[in-house]
Amino acid sequence: MTTFRPIDNLDPGQRLLVRIDVNAAVEDGTVQDSRRFARHAETIRELLANDHAIAVLAHQGRPGEDTFVSLAEHAELLADHLDHPVAFVSDTCGEDALSAIDDLEPGDVLCLENVRMRDGELPEEEPATKAETDLVRTLAPEFDAYVGDAYSAAHRSHASIVGFPHVMDAYAGRVMEQEYTAITAIRDRSFDGPVTMVLGGTKAEDAIPIVEQLDDTVDRFCLGGVVGELFLRADGYAVGYDVADSSLFDHQWDNHRDDLERSLEAYRDRLYLPTDLAFEDDDGERVEVAVEGTTKERPFLDVGTETANRYADIVVNSAAVFVKGSLGVFEDERFADGTVTVLAAIAEADCFSVVGGGDTARAVERYDLDEGDFSRITIAGGAYVRALTGDPLVGVDELDSEN
């Protein structure tokens, strides 16, 4: 059990470096708002009420990806949620950043540039090594304390997550505390009835360990999204192939084929695969087809109605339901049916429910579902999975005051 030092222990008026996670979807070049901004704004609001001067550190995307962009728009979104100005400097630890940090007064919030644009943040290394990076050596002396609020990035042994708390007075923000407490409670809980996991999204590397390591906890896995298609491919169906400019499937198949086939073989009785899928026809309409009738040339964007209804029946008859990843491309209304049908069934059901994944959690507000109808909407994706499967989170361990 981790013992955090809470932000209540901070004397007022400190200069704080606050690590948050507002890693966001970027659609048509625009950074999308999400629950992550709202939740971290709560931590920052509380810190502002105690007259601290705050520099915010965060990342967006990964080098080489389209979503690897500046945090300028994130600063604006954060300001909207805070209803308080958030200055932005397009530098992380160079002269411009240091000058802006120097100017910080109590009650100011400054957002530094995407920390992954800075050498030393990546790759994953030991905390002591990350503490030796220029990033940490330059910024740490500028602040009285570090506040770790980025639970959803706490599985990454990056400088901004583990390097600073290794050498600074470190506290856990409210999001860190709440997410840790909720997810630990989920993992340790037992249920009086069947437990179901709705497992979709794009990442086989997340899904496979869940199926294998939660086999004592989860009775039924309802698979969809890219993950569901890869399991269908492992089962011999003509789906789960890259088509046109897609690059979601083949490299994952090459890297995880053995694991997918092994999981399917070992857990077939608890794995529920789509029986129908939806695609976009030449007129831009949604069309559904049974998985037996598919061809490799077709990109699928959602599970079909038969599958969605079958999964909805399963969740309604569950004592607990965990969701990780969406069943389709819910960002496009034509392909949101699978995800929304199942989320709506969970919302109505009398069960303990957790919806996770930074992207997937956005479907709840986007389709006007009521957050209060779920036990917990977590803003974590990979960290949620790792915590559920019992893996330690390095960023949490570094904040443990007993370490």
Ligand SMILES: Nc1ncnc2c1ncn2[C@@H]1O[C@H](COP(=O)(O)OP(=O)(O)OP(=O)(O)O)[C@@H](O)[C@H]1O
């Ligand atoms: N068939 C599909 N083809 C392409 N993309 C899909 C498909 N099904 C689902 N997706 C995409 O999967 C995304 C959600 O899955 P992702 O793996 O990012 O999981 P997450 O758990 O929400 O987030 P994260 O782990 O990044 O916090 C959605 O944005 C959706 O568009």
Ligand SMILES: O=C(O)[C@H](O)COP(=O)(O)O
């Ligand atoms: O969005 C997330 O899940 C976290 O910010 C981690 O992002 P990463 O997978 O790019 O490290």
